[in-house]
Structures are given as structure tokens and as C-alpha cells.
Amino acid sequence: MANRTEWGMRGLFVTCFIYEGEHGTSQSMCLPPLTVDDVATVFTPHNIDDVKVNDPLLCGFNFLPYATFEILSSRLGGVVASRFDIEWSQTSYLSNADRRKYDYSLLEKSLLARREPKTKQPEHYSQSEFAV
16 A cells, blocks of 8 residues: 545545556556445455454454544544443452352363464565455
8 A cells, every 4th residue: 555545524535556567567556535444345365265364362352542432433423332331350350360259160261362463564466466
């Protein structure tokens, strides 16, 4: 991606890409105004059947900062979110387990160590690698 410019106030963006054209020359193309989620549906890798599903060890409950929420709300005209006021007792956590009173076996089975995602250098793709 070479550039992403906000278009209007409805969460649309004009997104431009640079790709390797014929004979190793650089080419560029821009998409019409789309939401960020829709941009991700325009291109698919040529080996889409080999792409792995989400790694459950990298997924989890990540919280959205209020500052990010306010930016999204101002750009999109509101954001729908659910709020759950849940207070966990100290014995709800394995680190404070009271094994005399509670059975933690199901909790222990459901917990997985969260891995840090691997970082990768940007990759350059040729136009032939994508189906549009």
C-alpha cells in the first residue's frame, strides 16, 4: 500500500498500491472510496487455499482504548459496542486460586499461553499474484 486517504466523513478511504508490473517496472493503482474492511476483500492471494486460519494462540480479549473509540465514533458517526460490568473476585484467577474451595481444572484446561506475533518485513507482490 502506498497511500490511504480519508474520503468524506463516512469512514471511506481511497487506497493506492504500488506493484511490480511487466519487466520489473513499478505500476500503481488506486481503489475507489471503500471502507478499510472492504479494501481487504478486493485482493486475495493466489494461494488462498493454503492460507492458514487465525492462530488461536494469538487471539484473545484485547481491549480498545477510549482514544481509539472516540476517533472511530467521530469518523463513523457512532460506534456500537456492548458493555458488560463484570467484577471478578480474586479467586477467579489461577494466580490466586483457592484450591480448598474451588475446582480449577476446567479453567486450567481452557487457558493457553499467548504467543507474541512474529514480525515480518514488507513483501513485494507482482500483479499476477492477486485475483481481482
